[in-house]
Amino acid sequence: MPDVTFYPEWILALILGAAVGSFLNVVIHRLPLGESVVHPRSRCPSCHTMIAWYDNLPILSWLLLRGRCRACGVSISPRYLLVEVFTAMIALALCVRFGLTLAFALYFAFACALLAVAYIDLDHQIIPDRISLPGIVVGLAFSVTGGWPAMTDALAGALLGGGILLAVAWTYERLTGVEGMGGGDVKLLALIGAFLGWRGVLLTLLLGSLLGSAIGVTLMLARGADRKLAIPFGPFLSLGALATLFWGDSIVRWYISYAGWAGY
Ligand SMILES: [Zn+2]
Structure with missing residues (x-):
């Protein structure tokens, strides 16, 4: 039987990585402006509608909404997606190497x-x-x-x-x-x-x-x-x-x- 004990860890690392990537997008955007990275909730940069949690899921929401704001349709930079995917891949690679340590x-x-x-x-x-x-x-x-x-x-x-x-x-x-x-x-x-x-x-x-x-x-x-x-x-x-x-x-x-x- 193949050894499948590693896989749950890897999926966890991917999810963690994507979520942290989403947070990194906020840090990249707000930290240089001197704004808080936890408050307030994210808003559309164009129409300022508050982004609902289901439209703020890392990677998935960007893909489902095809990179557009649900309210006004303004396009959201693919960079947000890129940062989330890249962070998830780094988390996976580190987890394969070190485990969750x-x-x-x-x-x-x-x-x-x-x-x-x-x-x-x-x-x-x-x-x-x-x-x-x-x-x-x-x-x-x-x-x-x-x-x-x-x-x-x-x-x-x-x-x-x-x-x-x-x-x-x-x-x-x-x-x-x-x-x-x-x-x-x-x-x-x-x-x-x-x-x-x-x-x-x-x-x-x-x-x-x-x-x-x-x-x-x-x-x-x-x-x-x-x-x-x-x-x-x-x-x-x-x-x-x-x-x-x-x-x-x-x-x-x-x-x-x-x-x-x-x-x-
Ligand atoms: Zn909008």
């Missing part, structure tokens, strides 16, 4: 913080301290309880992550007289280091920079070279950190074996 809860919280930061930075070019600072504390506290990475590694990761970007920002400002990188990026990379350790933070920075350069060059080519084009770094760091969380070990192993094969 403390590690699951903390890495899920970490991933949610990264998602929220990515979208808030994209929309407003800020990374709220209200996410990054408590995140650093939680990451370091987790490592003290015997989580992964080990305490010294988490501390080294936070210091290295914050330190590298601080040095880059300081040097850039010294050379150009222009503030190129916000303090938000510094605290974000410290948060990432607290959860992924010093190797993870370096890989995140590498992946984030590669991705950011690729997208940046593409945008500049598409729009014509505009040196003032400001692209927030937070979304790329967040994506790099998620990739490191899920595939960091494989990427490093692949790199080492490739370098070994190439004779380095």
Whole structure:
């Protein structure tokens, strides 16, 4: 008989992930505006009709209403759906790896913080301290309880992550007289280091920079070279950190074996 004992957990993780994704949409929308993330209930941004609970079910309601407000028919961005689906998939992937454990809860919280930061930075070019600072504390506290990475590694990761970007920002400002990188990026990379350790933070920075350069060059080519084009770094760091969380070990192993094969 096939072993089916895992499946209830996975479904629970999917439902939990979709529900938390729905909450993340509220956080992404309201936190940068300084509004409460619990009150009031959600309203249609266009006609301001309060959204009934049955029209506010994660993923399902958006699909059933085909992305429109029931009252006025204004279209609701597919981004709401995307955030909910993405959060549900992250919860499932973490549950498959860790089960419903403390590690699951903390890495899920970490991933949610990264998602929220990515979208808030994209929309407003800020990374709220209200996410990054408590995140650093939680990451370091987790490592003290015997989580992964080990305490010294988490501390080294936070210091290295914050330190590298601080040095880059300081040097850039010294050379150009222009503030190129916000303090938000510094605290974000410290948060990432607290959860992924010093190797993870370096890989995140590498992946984030590669991705950011690729997208940046593409945008500049598409729009014509505009040196003032400001692209927030937070979304790329967040994506790099998620990739490191899920595939960091494989990427490093692949790199080492490739370098070994190439004779380095
Ligand atoms: Zn409406």
